[in-house]
Amino acid sequence: MNVYKLTFWRVMVAVILLSAWQLFGGDLLSNPSEIGKYLVEYGGLNGEFWPDLQSTFQATAIGYFFGAIIGLVCGLLLAQSEKAAMIFKPYVLAVYGIPRIALAPVFIAWFGIALLSKVMMAGMVTFMLVFFNTYEGVRAADLDLRNTARVLGANRWQLFFRVTLPNASPWITAGLRIAIPQALVGAVVAEFIASERGLGFRMMENTGQLAMEGVMGGVLILMMIVVILNSILDKVEDYILRWRPKQSDTETN
């Protein structure tokens, strides 16, 4: 199938789905034209979208930043010591197993309904993903490569920075990468439960008023943000890990 045909069929699927939605949507699903109207108003130059986005984004960014750093450092440290790793392993797994959304009410009880609990939610989610991935990545270090580096004259520090760390970099970047949309989701979930502003807050407000076009509009906005973030992150990851064989290299076509 060539590019034009492919694009044509993709557009057709969208047109058919949207038309069906428009015709049969009803009250609970709202419909595309209502949602469109809402989005234009909400997202317009003077719309409330921008302060909402700013609030959610701020909480996500701060939480992500600290969660990532602390996760990275803890992951690297724990992986250094065989004993510590053995002792902490079941606890790490248990904490990792907590459904992260279940923490939102806890954090709101602890940190209130302002910025802090959203930051903590985003931070916690990021921490867990980055910590776990970093830890696994360092533990998976290739013994033969380490030995080769030692024979070539690497000391302990060089071994860590020139072999262990780059060797773990696919895991670490994977953690950092999945954590970005997840941190956003964490912040939005905190907003759902209790907050004063933000994208999640706006969706709950619309739900309360049974304004389904606003709720659906909110879902669309979150979807778009995550899609855009993912495509940017794909590019960044491809660049950082350019030394890795591409999936398609080994496929026959």
Added chain:
Amino acid sequence: MAESEPIISLRDVSRVFHAQRGDVVALSEVDLDINEGEFITMVGPSGCGKSTALNVIVGLLDATTGDVLFRGKPSRGINKEIGYVTQSDNLFPWRTVIENVTFGLEMQGIGTKAERLDRARQLLDRVGLNGFENHYRHELSGGMRQRVNIVRTLAYDPKVILLDEPFGPLDAQTRLQLQDLLLELWQERAGTTVIFITHELTEAIALADRVVVMSARPGRVSEVVPVDIPRPRDIFSIQSEPSFRSIYDRIWEHLGEETKVAAL
């Protein structure tokens, strides 16, 4: 006399691996003296402990009993004077070809960055890899990887170089060319000692001052065969040397017995 002191001596070296299904004796009472500047090749059936011997010599593995002496002194831990071209290429996949070659120089802080790159480029040229400096491991063929692996060790000129079946994945023609080149590079580095593992008898004879024949497990030295073919040698016609045939037969005889034992 200090001059005739061997650079490496194995004294009664044994190595046992403890595995779930019982212990494996990989090396048993190996005694061997290697002189400075010598080119030693090692042959023996698969699994007889050749790689283990190199791991013990470089210090990645401890001997279970016995001693490894370097210039007469017991050596502990990794010996910085020894370079090791391992059986699998072990290139760092996150580094380009040229960054792999400069790794040793970089770790040991030898030269400026420009000097290191310059040196690496020259060596890559010699092994026919110019134009591949910025490739990553996954973009190279098996033979190219192995050439980078060799050059990475040659780059920092260790006093002793261990090579574990370095030409394994190569076709016959490339193999001959690289044997020739290796001898050339070795002769340029006066006093460099080489221990080279192979399963190719012709290769073992063509390169060596002495061929160490190992027996099947538990690995012992069953025979050390001197190769008195004068240097510089012509790799491409070594088989027509008058003494080649008798050396070949003598090694084959020892290898033959042991391979039969291994096959039982």
